Amino acid sequence: MDFNKSMKIKAKIILALILAFSMSLLFLSACAIEGDNQAPVVEDQTSRAEELVSDKETKLPESDKADLTGSSDKTDAGKASTERTGITQESPTAETGSSAAATGQASNITVVTAESTSEKTSEVRTEAKTSSGKIVVSLSVNCVNAVKANVHSAAGYAPDGVMLFHKEIVLDPGSTVFDVLKKSDYVINASNNLFGTYVSAIQGISEGAAGGGKGGWVYSVNGVFPNYSVSSVKVETGDEVSFHYTVTPGDVPGSPF
Numbered sequence: 511m512d513f514n515k516s517m518k519i520k521a522k523i524i525l526a527l528i529l530a531f532s533m534s535l536l537f538l539s540a541c542a543i544e545g546d547n548q549a550p551v552v553e554d555q556t557s558r559a560e561e562l563v564s565d566k567e568t569k570l571p572e573s574d575k576a577d578l579t580g581s582s583d584k585t586d587a588g589k590a591s592t593e594r595t596g597i598t599q600e601s602p603t604a605e606t607g608s609s610a611a612a613t614g615q616a617s618n619i620t621v622v623t624a625e626s627t628s629e630k631t632s633e634v635r636t637e638a639k640t641s642s643g644k645i646v647v648s649l650s651v652n653c654v655n656a657v658k659a660n661v662h663s664a665a666g667y668a669p670d671g672v673m674l675f676h677k678e679i680v681l682d683p684g685s686t687v688f689d690v691l692k693k694s695d696y697v698i699n700a701s702n703n704l705f706g707t708y709v710s711a712i713q714g715i716s717e718g719a720a721g722g723g724k725g726g727w728v729y730s731v732n733g734v735f736p737n738y739s740v741s742s743v744k745v746e747t748g749d750e751v752s753f754h755y756t757v758t759p760g761d762v763p764g765s766p767f
Contacts, residue, residue, distance in 0.1 A: 645683055645747040648676040649690050651712060653755040655762070659720035664755070667713055681745070687729060688740040690751045706739025712753060720757045728767050729753045735765050 654671030656664035679693045699711035717726035754762040
């Protein structure tokens with residue numbers, strides 16, 4: 511009986527060992543299989559990550575790649591610094607070399623800008639007035655020759671001989687040169703005869719005032735001196751009307767009188 515019990519116990523122990531060994535083998539096999547399955551997954555993920563990085567590097571613009579290293583910003587900053595330094599050095603040299611010339615250039619620029627602005631403003635005003643049915647002309651009056659001839663009234667009123675210079679005059683269509691002169695607000699002495707209206711004095715500067723009965727007024731329209739009275743010549747928009755005091759033949763450029 512004891513022998514049979516002993517054999518049964520040994521058989522159970524052996525069976526337990528066999529089962530334990532079998533379980534160990536199964537566990538090891540499962541671990542091995544799982545490890546083999548995980549390895550390709552890791553490798554696959556690694557491969558995909560490398561491909562993504564490669565694609566990004568391929569698609570990344572050259573300028574962006576340069577920016578990542580920081581070298582581009584440093585180079586641009588250096589260039590910008592060099593350019594600013596060059597400007598700073600050139601400016602004092604130019605000013606020191608010829609300050610008077612620089613001042614003259616600045617003055618010329620200012621004058622040109624002012625003239626340009628004035629011309630644009632004048633054009634706008636002219637367009638506005640002409641669109642309303644009016645005409646716009648300019649009027650100039652000079653007594654330079656009377657001043658040279660020591661006509662007291664001329665020297666006292668306009669020492670430089672310029673009484674008016676391109677004053678804008680607005681009139682109705684069909685107006686004459688005499689209408690333009692009357693818009694100057696000057697005191698005008700005029701008389702009518704068979705040939706039309708004759709202007710004998712403007713602002714107290716009269717004909718014959720240069721001594722010996724010399725001196726009188728002539729006029730021009732756009733540089734042309736008509737041989738007609740001031741009431742016979744009509745003006746149009748843009749015309750330039752000028753009155754000149756003449757003492758001797760030829761003292762008014764372009765005048766046949």
